[in-house]
Amino acid sequence: TYLNNNESLKSLDKIVSHAKEMIHKNHQLTTLYNQLSGNVSGSRMDLETYVQRTYLERILIEANNRFYGMSAGQYELHLKNIEQAGEGKNKGLDLMVYSFVTDSEREINTLSGGESFMAALSLALGMADEIKESASGIDLDIMFIDEGFGSLDDHSRDEAVKVLMDMSEGSKLIGIISHVSELKQEIEDQLVVSKDDHGSHVKWQIS
Known part of the structure; x- marks a missing residue:
């Protein structure tokens, strides 16, 4: 036993x-x-978001070069600190806007309509630059921008158009869809859409 x-x-x-x-x-x-997977209390950023954050940091470098100029040296976009990735609704990709005037950061939703458009345009251009840099030389040769210029004041609109004109002098084709009459003086080649009792009509207006 x-x-x-x-x-x-x-x-x-x-x-x-x-x-x-x-x-x-x-x-x-x-x-x-x-x-x-971001399921840890106080650390809700998953691996996918971590990788996206890495690319977004690179996009912001190029985006801020343009946003700084468009905003007359006032603003720059920053990612929220990675230590704040689990706080509230922030999961790691939230942006803040830094003001060189006040030397402080604030929520990006405090930007005006025109400033938000410039920030969005800067991010789009920065993303195009990053794609070209990291995707085996793939170049985005054509870009269309739909509206947004109506929310800009004269100075901001001139700065935004200047950036786009500089880009179009290279190999890129920039198309702007807008109802803002002031842009007619800035854009050389236009596809004009008009409407009458017989319907809509289009015609090229080439400089």
């Missing part, structure tokens, strides 16, 4: 030891999964 009990104890020890090892491995895998 003693021998049987001793053998049984040895068998149980092996089973318990194996179970402990499996529980430890399961804990490691669960912890890793929760961390990568």
Whole structure:
């Protein structure tokens, strides 16, 4: 009986030891999964967002070169600090706007309509630059911008058009869709859409 009990104890020890090892491995895998999927309290940024954040940081470098000029040296876009990625609704890709005038950051939704348009345009151009840089030389040769210029004051509109004109002097074709009459003086080649009782008509107006 003693021998049987001793053998049984040895068998149980092996089973318990194996179970402990499996529980430890399961804990490691669960912890890793929760961390990568952003399910850890206070750290809600998943792996996909982390990678996106890395690319967004590179896009912002190019975007800010243009946003600084369009805003007459007033603004720059910043990513929220990575330590704040689990706070509130911020999951790692939230942007802040830095003001060189006040030397402070504020929420990006505090930008005016015109400033928001300039920020969005700068990000789009920055993304085009990053795609060209990182995607084996792929170049976005054509870009269309639909509206947005009506929300800009005269200075901001002139700065935005200047950036686009500089780009179009290279290999890029920039198309602007707009109802703003002031742009007619800036854009040399136009496809004019008009409407009358017989319907809509288009005609090229080439400089």
